[in-house]
Amino acid sequence: MTDSTNAGWLARSQAAVWHPCTQMQHHADATSPAHLPLVPIARGKGAWLHDFDGRRYLDGISSWWTNLFGHANPRINAALREQLDTLEHVMLAGFTHRPVVELSERLSALTGGSLGHAFYASDGASATEIALKMSFHYWRNAGRPEKSEFLCLAGSYHGETVGALAVTDVAIFKDAYAPLVRAAAHVLPSPDFRLAEAGESPADVARRAAAALEAHLEQHGASIAALIVEPLVQGAAGMAMYDPEYLRLARALCDRHDVHLICDEIAVGFGRTGSFFAHEQAAIRPDLMCLSKGISGGYLPLSVVLCSDAIYAAFLDDSVARAFLHSHSYTGNLLACRAALATLDIFEADDVIAVNREKSHKIGAALAPLAERPQVTHLRQRGMIAAFDVATADPHFSRRFYRAALEREALVRPIGNTVYLMPPYIVGDDEIAQLGRAVAGALDAALAG
Numbered sequence: 001m002t003d004s005t006n007a008g009w010l011a012r013s014q015a016a017v018w019h020p021c022t023q024m025q026h027h028a029d030a031t032s033p034a035h036l037p038l039v040p041i042a043r044g045k046g047a048w049l050h051d052f053d054g055r056r057y058l059d060g061i062s063s064w065w066t067n068l069f070g071h072a073n074p075r076i077n078a079a080l081r082e083q084l085d086t087l088e089h090v091m092l093a094g095f096t097h098r099p100v101v102e103l104s105e106r107l108s109a110l111t112g113g114s115l116g117h118a119f120y121a122s123d124g125a126s127a128t129e130i131a132l133k134m135s136f137h138y139w140r141n142a143g144r145p146e147k148s149e150f151l152c153l154a155g156s157y158h159g160e161t162v163g164a165l166a167v168t169d170v171a172i173f174k175d176a177y178a179p180l181v182r183a184a185a186h187v188l189p190s191p192d193f194r195l196a197e198a199g200e201s202p203a204d205v206a207r208r209a210a211a212a213l214e215a216h217l218e219q220h221g222a223s224i225a226a227l228i229v230e231p232l233v234q235g236a237a238g239m240a241m242y243d244p245e246y247l248r249l250a251r252a253l254c255d256r257h258d259v260h261l262i263c264d265e266i267a268v269g270f271g272r273t274g275s276f277f278a279h280e281q282a283a284i285r286p287d288l289m290c291l292s293k294g295i296s297g298g299y300l301p302l303s304v305v306l307c308s309d310a311i312y313a314a315f316l317d318d319s320v321a322r323a324f325l326h327s328h329s330y331t332g333n334l335l336a337c338r339a340a341l342a343t344l345d346i347f348e349a350d351d352v353i354a355v356n357r358e359k360s361h362k363i364g365a366a367l368a369p370l371a372e373r374p375q376v377t378h379l380r381q382r383g384m385i386a387a388f389d390v391a392t393a394d395p396h397f398s399r400r401f402y403r404a405a406l407e408r409e410a411l412v413r414p415i416g417n418t419v420y421l422m423p424p425y426i427v428g429d430d431e432i433a434q435l436g437r438a439v440a441g442a443l444d445a446a447l448a449g
Contacts, residue, residue, distance in 0.1 A: 006053045009040035026399070033396040037403060044071025047427045049411065060405075060412040060421050060435050065235070065267050067298030069346055070426040076297050079342035083335055092120065092332040099337035106344055107291070107306060110276060114285040115306035119324070120332040124266035125159025127290035127303035128228070130326055132163055134288060134307060135226040135260045141314045141322050147258070150184035151216065151227045153209075155192065157236030158228060158264050158290075167228050170236050185220065187213050191242035192234065194378050194389075202243040209242075210249035221257030226288070228262040231278035232382055235267045238418035239387035241380050247282035260287040260311075266303070270294035270343075271353055272422065274360065274383030287311060297343040298424075302336035352425055360384050362429060363421060366436030375447060387420035390443070397446055404445035410438035419443070 003009075013019075014027060019038070026036040042052045047070055049057045059067065069076065083099070090097060104118040119134075121127055132150060139147035152158065152167040159165070165174050167184045174181065189195055191209035193202035200208075217224065231247055234240040254261040263286035268278040272294070275281050279289075288311065292303035315324050330336075346352065364381050370388060371379045379388040390397060398414040405412040412419065412435070421435060 004052055006040050006051050009052060010038055013038060013040065034399055035403070036399050037406060039406065046070040046072075047424050047431055055409070057406060057409055057411045058423075058431055058435060058438070060410050060423050060438075062294075062422050062424050063298055063411075064293075065272070065422055066293045066296075067424045068270060068294045068343060069297050070424050071298075073297060073346075073426075075346060076299055076339055076342045079338050079345075080299070080335060083338040087334055089330065089333050089335070091329070093327060097332075097334055097337075099334050099341055100332040103304075103337045103340050103344075106341070107304065111285060111289070111306060114308065115289055116309045117307050117312040119305045119307070119326070120337075121303045121305075121328050122301040122330055122333075122336075123159075123303050124264075124290065124292035125161040125164040126328065127266065127292055127305050128158040128164040128167065128264065129161055130305045131228070131262045131264075131288045131290050131307075132167070132226065133326060134305065134311060134324060135262065137324060138260070138311050138314045139225050141317075144258075146223055147225045149220070149223045149225060151213075151220075151224050151259070152184050152186055153229055153234065154186050154188045154190040155234050155237030155240055156186070156228070156230060157234065158230075168236075173236075185216065185224075187216055190234065190237070190240060191246040192237065192240035193242055193380075194240065202241075203245045206243040206246035207249065210246055210253070213250060214253055217253055217257045217259065221259060224257065224259045226260035226262050227254055228264055230264050231268055232273050232281065233268050233278070233385055236415060238389065238415050239380070239385060239420045241382050241385075241387075244282035247279055247284055251282070251284040251286075254287075262286060262288045262290065264290045266290050266292040268385075271347070271356055271425065272384055274353070274357065276347070276353060295343065296336050296339040297346075299339040300333070300336040301330075302333065302340060356384055356425055359425070359427065359432070360386075362432045363423070363435075366432050367421070367439065369436075370440060370443070373443070376443075384425065385420065385422050387418055390414075390417045390419060390447075392417060392447060394446075394449065400446035400449070401442050404442035405438055407445075408438040408441050410435055410442070412439060412442065 026034050027038045041049050043050050108116050156169045158167045162180050165181045169186050191206045193205045196205050263279045287308050289306045296302045363386050370376045375391045377389045402413050
């Protein structure tokens with residue numbers, strides 16, 4: 001007889017599953033201060049996750065930033081059920097289908113038609129790899145093979161596959177694989193406004209960082225294929241937020257030096273920062289844009305790279321060698337595309353961006369009292385992403401906080417000493433208030449050790 005309790009599923013998972021982004025020993029040793037509880041989830045509804053023993057957890061981080069409209073959303077469910085009765089998947093090489101065509105058209109329209117072609121994969125790191133390869137191959141097709149290097153920001157994160165690690169600047173993910181990685185150049189300083197010097201505004205920090213970018217491009221621009229950025233918020237760097245002025249200046253500098261601008265909107269797209277795409281707040285468009293996470297509403301693996309018509313046209317030729325021969329078996333999967341279309345329908349029907357402006361104010365208000373605490377620094381917010389840093393030398397702070405938040409029925413998982421909220425857009429006023437209380441209580445418990 002199957003043990004359907006938490007304990008039963010915990011034992012089976014630890015015996016058979018290698019979990020991501022985890023030192024598995026931290027799951028096994030419950031007596032260690034580094035202990036990271038493994039939580040078996042039986043079902044989800046709305047903003048809540050439920051385990052097998054009847055406990056529930058308010059999903060304050062949208063299940064790693066993917067879930068936009070709640071778990072088991074009835075409208076997305078209905079779209080997927082309908083699609084299941086028609087066709088689940090067909091290869092996209094030599095074939096096409098309605099959901100992928102409609103999704104490509106709608107995504108392009110959301111860029112004002114400036115990014116006219118969509119290339120599909122399954123996850124964010126794959127999208128990064130595709131964008132880098134497209135840029136590199138574009139310059140070769142254009143007769144400029146010397147433009148073969150990449151540039152990224154200090155503290156950047158663009159995925160953990162070998163190609164994506166080249167433009168990732170987070171040591172814990174990258175250092176072990178350094179011999180495998182063709183490293184890109186990192187521009188210092190980052191536009192992160194936590195780096196402000198006395199009297200500097202966030203826009204001043206952005207201009208200072210852009211000056212460093214300008215100096216680098218003046219010296220190395222002839223060999224740079226592309227600059228890749230996370231617009232407005234660098235997630236893995238601890239929700240490092242910066243002023244749109246940096247994107248405006250970076251766009252102009254890339255134009256001046258014939259460098260592609262790649263916007264990695266994997267985490268910040270689909271309304272997270274207060275606009276549908278984060279780069280819109282700088283009134284610019286990139287040459288290539290990476291999308292994933294929220295694109296399917298948190299339902300199914302899907303990623304997209306949108307590119308300009310100029311990039312697409314450079315690959316058109318009778319020669320197969322000039323074609324973009326990248327592929328994935330499940331590229332453009334019908335079910336994932338159908339979930340994405342249902343997600344876009346909800347954005348339109350519910351005027352989500354406008355509604356989120358009100359919710360973001362309430363999230364900010366729920367966390368505002370924490371600014372009075374001496375250990376809390378840089379309380380900040382960009383749209384539906386709110387964060388603060390905690391001044392503590394405790395190496396186990398993030399795990400203590402995570403455990404304490406679970407005890408208070410909240411899923412809130414810090415990045416190092418940065419605590420952040422990024423809840424699903426369907427979160428209600430009472431749930432926002434509960435998240436605020438849970439964060440405050442977990443902070444007290446974690447600091448008390």
